[in-house]
Amino acid sequence: MRRKDLYLFNYYIMHLKEKLVSSFLFLSAFFSVIIIFLIIIFILREGMPIFLKEGLSFIFGREWKPEGEIYGFDASYGALPLILATLLTTFMAIAIAVPLGIGSAIFISHLAPKRIKSFIKSMIELLAGIPSVVYGFFGMIVLVNFFQASFNVASGEGWLVASIVLAIMILPTITSISEDVISSVPYEYIEGSFALGATKWRTIRKIVLPASLPGIIASIVLGIGRAAGETMAVMMVIGNSPLMPNLKMPFMPLKTITSAMAIEMGESPTNSMWHHALYGLAVLLLIIAFFVNWFAMKIIERSKKARVNEKLKKYAKIFFSIILFFLTIYIFEIYSIAIFGIFLLLYFIMKREIISERISQKIAFSLISLCAFISISVLFIILYYIFSNGISGLTIEFLTKPPSNLGREGGIFPAIVGTLLLVGGAILFAMPLGIGAGIYLNEYAREGKIKKIILSSITMLNGTPSIVFGLFGLTFFVIYLKWGICLLAGQITLALMILPTIIKTTQETLKTIPKHVREGSFALGATKWQTIKKIVLPASLPGIMTGAILSIGRAAGETAPILFTAAVFSQRFLPGSVFEPVMALPYHLFIIITSVPGEEARGNAFATAVVLTLLVIVLYMGAIIIRNRYRKKIRW
Amino acid sequence: MKMNKIKKFLPVCVVCIALAGCIGTRETISIAGSTTVLPIVQKCAERYMQLHPEVEIRVSGGGSSIGIKNVGDGIVNIGMASRDIKDSEKSNYPDLIKHVIAIDGIAIIVHPSNPLTNLTSEQLKGIYNGTYTRWEEFGWAGEIVVIGRDTASGTGEFFWEHVMKKENFTSGMLALPSNGAVHDKVASTQNAIGFVGIGYISDKVKALKLDGIEPKVENVKNRVYPLARELYLFTKGEPTGLTEYFINFVKSDEGQRIVEEEGFIPL
Numbered sequence: 001m002r003r004k005d006l007y008l009f010n011y012y013i014m015h016l017k018e019k020l021v022s023s024f025l026f027l028s029a030f031f032s033v034i035i036i037f038l039i040i041i042f043i044l045r046e047g048m049p050i051f052l053k054e055g056l057s058f059i060f061g062r063e064w065k066p067e068g069e070i071y072g073f074d075a076s077y078g079a080l081p082l083i084l085a086t087l088l089t090t091f092m093a094i095a096i097a098v099p100l101g102i103g104s105a106i107f108i109s110h111l112a113p114k115r116i117k118s119f120i121k122s123m124i125e126l127l128a129g130i131p132s133v134v135y136g137f138f139g140m141i142v143l144v145n146f147f148q149a150s151f152n153v154a155s156g157e158g159w160l161v162a163s164i165v166l167a168i169m170i171l172p173t174i175t176s177i178s179e180d181v182i183s184s185v186p187y188e189y190i191e192g193s194f195a196l197g198a199t200k201w202r203t204i205r206k207i208v209l210p211a212s213l214p215g216i217i218a219s220i221v222l223g224i225g226r227a228a229g230e231t232m233a234v235m236m237v238i239g240n241s242p243l244m245p246n247l248k249m250p251f252m253p254l255k256t257i258t259s260a261m262a263i264e265m266g267e268s269p270t271n272s273m274w275h276h277a278l279y280g281l282a283v284l285l286l287i288i289a290f291f292v293n294w295f296a297m298k299i300i301e302r303s304k305k306a307r308v309n310e311k312l313k314k315y316a317k318i319f320f321s322i323i324l325f326f327l328t329i330y331i332f333e334i335y336s337i338a339i340f341g342i343f344l345l346l347y348f349i350m351k352r353e354i355i356s357e358r359i360s361q362k363i364a365f366s367l368i369s370l371c372a373f374i375s376i377s378v379l380f381i382i383l384y385y386i387f388s389n390g391i392s393g394l395t396i397e398f399l400t401k402p403p404s405n406l407g408r409e410g411g412i413f414p415a416i417v418g419t420l421l422l423v424g425g426a427i428l429f430a431m432p433l434g435i436g437a438g439i440y441l442n443e444y445a446r447e448g449k450i451k452k453i454i455l456s457s458i459t460m461l462n463g464t465p466s467i468v469f470g471l472f473g474l475t476f477f478v479i480y481l482k483w484g485i486c487l488l489a490g491q492i493t494l495a496l497m498i499l500p501t502i503i504k505t506t507q508e509t510l511k512t513i514p515k516h517v518r519e520g521s522f523a524l525g526a527t528k529w530q531t532i533k534k535i536v537l538p539a540s541l542p543g544i545m546t547g548a549i550l551s552i553g554r555a556a557g558e559t560a561p562i563l564f565t566a567a568v569f570s571q572r573f574l575p576g577s578v579f580e581p582v583m584a585l586p587y588h589l590f591i592i593i594t595s596v597p598g599e600e601a602r603g604n605a606f607a608t609a610v611v612l613t614l615l616v617i618v619l620y621m622g623a624i625i626i627r628n629r630y631r632k633k634i635r636w
Numbered sequence: 637m638k639m640n641k642i643k644k645f646l647p648v649c650v651v652c653i654a655l656a657g658c659i660g661t662r663e664t665i666s667i668a669g670s671t672t673v674l675p676i677v678q679k680c681a682e683r684y685m686q687l688h689p690e691v692e693i694r695v696s697g698g699g700s701s702i703g704i705k706n707v708g709d710g711i712v713n714i715g716m717a718s719r720d721i722k723d724s725e726k727s728n729y730p731d732l733i734k735h736v737i738a739i740d741g742i743a744i745i746v747h748p749s750n751p752l753t754n755l756t757s758e759q760l761k762g763i764y765n766g767t768y769t770r771w772e773e774f775g776w777a778g779e780i781v782v783i784g785r786d787t788a789s790g791t792g793e794f795f796w797e798h799v800m801k802k803e804n805f806t807s808g809m810l811a812l813p814s815n816g817a818v819h820d821k822v823a824s825t826q827n828a829i830g831f832v833g834i835g836y837i838s839d840k841v842k843a844l845k846l847d848g849i850e851p852k853v854e855n856v857k858n859r860v861y862p863l864a865r866e867l868y869l870f871t872k873g874e875p876t877g878l879t880e881y882f883i884n885f886v887k888s889d890e891g892q893r894i895v896e897e898e899g900f901i902p903l
Contacts, residue, residue, distance in 0.1 A: 067793070069724075070722045145824065148824075148825065155781050155810050155821070155825060155828075157810060235813070239810050239811065240811045240812070240813065241807070241809060241811045252808075253809075255811075263786055263813055264786075265699075265702070266698040266699025267701045267702075267790075269701050269704065269722055270701075270705045270708075270725070270728055271724065271728060272724050405679070405682075406674075406675055478711065479711075482711075484706075484710075485666075485668070485696070485711060485712075564702075568666070568668075568694045568696035569674065569678070569695055569696045569697050570678055570681075570695050570696075571692070571694045572685055572692055572693075573692050576664075581666065581694060594817050595671050595697065595813075595815070595816045601816075
């Protein structure tokens, strides 16, 4: 072969390789579109009969008694009590978590001494990783009993406790995102305000908060999405009676959309109307989740273009005041006069500026510090409670033996291995696809319809509640593909759940690599893929790793997706192939808390909770350390 | 430097694959379904595996319908159910075969500090449909905290059919997801009343007589105690191999002893 031909040949090979790589990357990005399409198709296919049969009365019917069909009485499929319960708990959780979260965020970014600032921030990020079963467990034994004793009510379960548990769960999310936004307000703005003689509080109130409002709203919307889609923690504390919510009765048991799905899925016979109704609920939940995410995206988009419309803000203010006004009258009846009186008095004092700037700053700062104090101490109390009760149960035997006597004796070895297998498999599936998709979107995709479709699929996937992933896994892998309840089904279901997180962090990291680095590589004659492989990817590896580890933590703590796809209650040997089921820590914890009575079971539940929490915390800590180290090191 | 990071993680991945890939030669069956039947089957499985070290029996919960669905679809070898198969399921899975393995009595439980010892069926129905709301009616004090099961559960359905005579439960009833949860709730709540499988009675709760009859094994066996039902295992077609051996083990003297140990009534 002549030298020229050899060059040409090499050139073609290289060209082919580039083509192959870019089409693989495109496919991995397009995978999200396929998945969201499959989820919608399969959930809709199973849920359609209930919409055809009941029509709108499925949404507006006031009675939920789907079990009538098989137990021989008149079944009714009105999901309104469930929808209202979901809305109520979500709204209350937001009402509790938003002031605390924003207060903590302001505290961390502007009031905290430099030395403890990054410590508190890391702590709160760490707490975002505590699995929801652990929150539910805490709510069940501590909060429920506390309310039962201190309010002298018959039973502490109900929507109030559920809202509080949800609020604690979404607090870290709201705090850490708000803090990011508040900290990123340019310092020139703040200096400018100081230069004009404004106090620190006035600067925060008039400059910092308005400038970071869109980001704060986005964090709230994310919190709403998480609260509405949460299954396990709510199910364990809400009492699970499908009643119409009564705002005056905080200890009234309710049933949310997610808890109905998780509880009744196991009891509804295949192809019964009840079964279809549960998929109908999944459809409703998907619609709510998509709407919330779409709304969040719109806010973020809009905030990039212009400031929040003043008129819109005014209308929103009036709208919410009217709602609050009537709610107060409804709940507190005659006492609401006193509340309005206090409110008016406060308003009057603020308006007339009777209190001097300095005093109002003092009051505001002490309130903000109080918020931060409450958030951090609540989260620490939970950790302390779980650890102080569970650490004594952590013996070598507990960590290395299989369970016996329904989890009251023996250990949790198969569950630890099962969780590692589930998470390891999930990351093995999700990493290549997620990183590929991230690279495609940031480096290859041209602006246009296809990119838009892919991006919105990823957003939808990101907003899909974990119980819906579980239901999809059951319908598609377990039943449709006839895999049965097995490791592989659980791994892929979890992989789908964490895929959007990995894509997003990859994308975000790639964006931070400056353009001139790539151009330098091109100038030396490197191809696009060579540049990405040798220059861009190595530099963005820490960022991608952080995303991956965070999603591992999330996958390890999730119960809902493996509930119907992979988990078994007991098993003596480790699974021999991916087509066998496994034990898993969160599922094991859930079962021994809710189904096995007795003190021994309680003790083992605490110890299991400690192992699960430690596992997740160690992973998160790794992610935070990697991020902090490389954030300082890399300089272009 | 950065490639080292990847290299460090490679062994972890390899170990994961290797662990997932090693296929043993042991014989395995899986069982899923009702959480009421689960303790019996779990204990029997533990005992059976002690006797036959090469065998692996996996038990998971899920509920009666999951049990029937999964065995019908061939996903598990045996389905556990605390209720009989429904017509819609019969038409879906015509070849399911029913094996009765035990009898479950349902006991009415209250907090140990409650002085009450006996209820009539009418009184019980009255408490659960909301006619009586306070313990004063029964010579004690306080509001009655009515605890039931989610009507989706087999136990809840049985109670509703045989005690409530298909009337509605009071809307204030707290519906808990499992026998264990009801037991713990009653044990920790002074004014509570609940119902659980006889196997869940402990010294932390007090079991009431129903129409003067104590919820005891002999009484259920002799069919004197009114609230009792059968528990089932389902197989697809006649069981063979390990499935058959295991079902026979549950029905054998040794299996039935476990049934009794777990507080259920042997056949």
